[in-house]
Amino acid sequence: MITLRQLEFALAVAKHRHFKRAAEDCNISQSALSLGIAELEKQLDTQIFERNNKQVLITPIGQDILTRAQRVFSEVSDLTTRAHSHQTPLAYPMTVGIIPTIAPYLLPKVLPALRAQYPEFRMTIVEQQTERLLEQVRYGHIDTAIIALPYAVDGLHSFEFWSEDFFAVFPKDDIHAKLETINADELATANLMLLGEGHCLTDQTLSVCHFERAQMKSSFSDASLNTLIQMALANMGTTLVPEMALDQLHLQNQNAVAIPLAEEGPHRHIAFVTRLNYARVDDVSLLGDVFNKAFKDAVANKE
Numbered sequence: 249m250i251t252l253r254q255l256e257f258a259l260a261v262a263k264h265r266h267f268k269r270a271a272e273d274c275n276i277s278q279s280a281l282s283l284g285i286a287e288l289e290k291q292l293d294t295q296i297f298e299r300n301n302k303q304v305l306i307t308p309i310g311q312d313i314l315t316r317a318q319r320v321f322s323e324v325s326d327l328t329t330r331a332h333s334h335q336t337p338l339a340y341p342m343t344v345g346i347i348p349t350i351a352p353y354l355l356p357k358v359l360p361a362l363r364a365q366y367p368e369f370r371m372t373i374v375e376q377q378t379e380r381l382l383e384q385v386r387y388g389h390i391d392t393a394i395i396a397l398p399y400a401v402d403g404l405h406s407f408e409f410w411s412e413d414f415f416a417v418f419p420k421d422d423i424h425a426k427l428e429t430i431n432a433d434e435l436a437t438a439n440l441m442l443l444g445e446g447h448c449l450t451d452q453t454l455s456v457c458h459f460e461r462a463q464m465k466s467s468f469s470d471a472s473l474n475t476l477i478q479m480a481l482a483n484m485g486t487t488l489v490p491e492m493a494l495d496q497l498h499l500q501n502q503n504a505v506a507i508p509l510a511e512e513g514p515h516r517h518i519a520f521v522t523r524l525n526y527a528r529v530d531d532v533s534l535l536g537d538v539f540n541k542a543f544k545d546a547v548a549n550k551e
Contacts, residue, residue, distance in 0.1 A: 252324060254288040255317040257281050258296055262314050265304045322388030322523075329391075330527035337534050341370040344535075345381035345393035349449040349473055350518060353492040354394065354539070361542040362535075378448045385522060392522040392532045396448050396490075398455070404521045405529060409536035410543050411514035412491035414453065415506035416440075417480045422505070424486070429510035432457035439485030441476050449473070449516075453488050456515050477501070490516065492543075495550075 260270035261281070271281040289296055296310035306314065329340065346354065351373065362369065374381070374390055381393040385404065395401075397408065416435060418425045424438055435457060442450045453459070476487040481501055488509065489497060497504050509515065520532050 250288060250291055252320070254284045255320060257284040258288060258314060259317055259321065261285065261297060261304060262306060267299070267304065318387045322386075325388040326523070326525060326527050338366045338369040338531055340528070340531075341372065342392070342528070342531065343372040343374060343390040345374040345376060345384060345390045347378050347381065347393075347395055347448065348375055349443075349490060350394055350396060350492070351375045352474075353490065353496060354518070356496075357492070357546045358539045358542040361545070362538055365538060382521065388523070391526070391528065392520050392535075394518065394520055396452065397517040397519050398452070399448055401521050403524065405524055405526070405532075406519045406521045407533055407536040408517050408519040409540040410492075410518040412516060412518070413513040414456065414488040414490060414509045414515045415494065416486045416509060417477055417489055417497065418486055418505050418507065419481045419483060419503050420505055422483065424507060425505040427507050430507045431510040432459065435486065435488075435509075441479060441485045441487045443471065443473065443476065449488070449490070452516050456509070456511050456513075477504075492518075495546075 257270065257274060257276075260273045261267060264270045264273065267282060268278050271278040274281060285297065292313065294309055294313065295307055296313055298305040298307060355373075362371075374384070376384075378393075378395045378399055381390070381395060382401065382404070384390045385393050397406065416424070416430045416438070418438075424430060424434065427434070430438075436459070440453075442453060473487070473489065473493070477489065477497065480486045481503055489506065494506055497506060520536050522529060522532050526532070
């Protein structure tokens, strides 16, 4: 009989393409993992992996088996959480993915409120780009993800809990720092710097400003938003930041001026996404309510 543990071993090898690292991931010896994989292949009468001293390859039929194995793991994960769904709200740990242009600005605002209301709740954070997070949600690797919409989330639940506008960053001595708002044409002449492909903030900026990617001369595939902010403050151009980042921007950079984007907003919507059959969908909705109130309180405290 095929076991879940054998499938776990196979998925770990597929993830790392390396038996030693897969064994470490599964907290077992390499020999035990190899034995488990061999037994799985024997029971299936199918070779899943090609291995030699230099690399591990997945056979075509092996790829199909691993895809199905991942679905099994997703269902088992939902089965486990379903069994706990009758408990007190947020009584069971949750793994939440958050994109890099949200995580450092959202968490300081919402975590104190979450901790105060649900002190026993345990949340693990995974910070990655949107496409990768959605893949992990679909396959059951994480419970839910916080992303910025608009973005294609076909086949998933989405729970919007905040919306916001974009602001252009300049040093105080820049000619644009005197503007009340800045439009797309003015941004184009101010050397707008964008994050590289895969960052939804870049895609949303292009959409809001009606720019074509080919028009953009300055994009930085490996840079963070904070790096672009520092470049903007060094008079190398400008970049757009979300409204939730403004508190940290002004706290960390006294020379910074944030000019509202004139294009019609809201420019992005912040939402939780999770699987359609996720057992703890009520907990995700509850997190959205807690985060929404924390944001409203943060805004009210600034006024």
